[in-house]
Amino acid sequence: MTGTIGGIWGFFLLYFWTQESRATHAVTVPMTAVDHWVGVSQSALLPYASLWVYVALAPALARDLAGVRKYVSGALIMAFLGLATYWFFPTTTPAFGVHWSDYPALQVLKTADRGGNAFPSLHVAFAVYSGAIIAGELRSISAPPWVRGASWLWCAAIVYSTLATRQHVAIDVAGGLVVAAVALLACGSRAMTRLIRADSGTQAS
Numbered sequence: 530m531t532g533t534i535g536g537i538w539g540f541f542l543l544y545f546w547t548q549e550s551r552a553t554h555a556v557t558v559p560m561t562a563v564d565h566w567v568g569v570s571q572s573a574l575l576p577y578a579s580l581w582v583y584v585a586l587a588p589a590l591a592r593d594l595a596g597v598r599k600y601v602s603g604a605l606i607m608a609f610l611g612l613a614t615y616w617f618f619p620t621t622t623p624a625f626g627v628h629w630s631d632y633p634a635l636q637v638l639k640t641a642d643r644g645g646n647a648f649p650s651l652h653v654a655f656a657v658y659s660g661a662i663i664a665g666e667l668r669s670i671s672a673p674p675w676v677r678g679a680s681w682l683w684c685a686a687i688v689y690s691t692l693a694t695r696q697h698v699a700i701d702v703a704g705g706l707v708v709a710a711v712a713l714l715a716c717g718s719r720a721m722t723r724l725i726r727a728d729s730g731t732q733a734s
Contacts, residue, residue, distance in 0.1 A: 536601075537581060540608055547612055548645040551619035558620050558647045563699040564692065569625075571632045573693035576686035580656055583683060587659045590666040600662055603712035607658060610708050611651040620647040625695050635694055642696065649704025650697040653688050657709035660684035 584604075591597045622644035629636040660681060667677045688705075691697040697705075 536604070537584075543608075543612055544615075544646060544651075547615045547619075548643075551616060552621075552645055555619040555621040555645055555647075557623050558698050558700050560623055561699045567689070567692040569627055569632065569635070569695060570690075570693040571634050573690040574634050574638065575690075576683070577638075577652070577690035577694050577696065579683070580652055580687050583663075583687060584655050584659045587662040587666070590663060590670075592666070592669060596666070599716050600659075603658055603662075603716045604655070606712045606715050607651060607654045607708050610711065611646075611649060611654065614649060614704075615646045618648075619645065620701075621645045622647045622695065622698060622701075627695060638694060638696070644696070647697060648701045649708050650691055650701040651705060651708070652691050652697065653702050653705025654708040654712070656684050656687040657706060658712050661709070661713055 587600050588597045591600060629639055660683075663680050664677055667680065688702060691702060691705075692699065
């Protein structure tokens with residue numbers, strides 16, 4: 530847990546340094562129909578903030594040190610891809626035309642994180658990557674289906690929250706999904722393989 534907290538703090542230092550350093554070069558990521566469909570929700574701040582609890586579950590549930598190392602390897606890959614993209618292709622979210630004073634909690638978030646480093650969404654990347662790892666870990670301990678389902682619902686809520694808090698737009702979310710997939714594949718794709726085998730076994734039975 531201490532290592533997870535230290536890693537998160539180290540990531541944030543680089544994240545905000547990159548955001549400040551490249552702010553004047555940032556390109557605005559356009560909105561899509563999905564963004565207009567998803568409304569602003571102050572309650573979405575809770576699942577948004579819960580990401581840092583969710584990502585801590587994956588190493589906590591690992592059966593051995595090798596599992597922890599594999600998770601950390603993927604996390605480092607995602608952080609590298611995200612920060613490299615933010616540096617060489619800086620982006621920012623659009624001006625949504627929202628009166629943030631009507632959403633006090635979100636206004637605090639916007640003050641702390643001003644919408645830079647938009648594409649890809651590392652919030653989405655870490656949620657989906659962790660969700661895949663956690664799914665494999667829960668299957669390995671024969672956790673009941675409702676527990677695995679709850680984990681994926683939590684993951685989905687985090688992804689949704691990135692849009693509902695207007696921290697990201699749909700294009701950023703798509704980029705985050707790609708980053709998560711790259712990390713899973715680069716780490717040997719064992720988590721994805723377990724998911725496929727488990728699904729195949731379920732269909733066969």
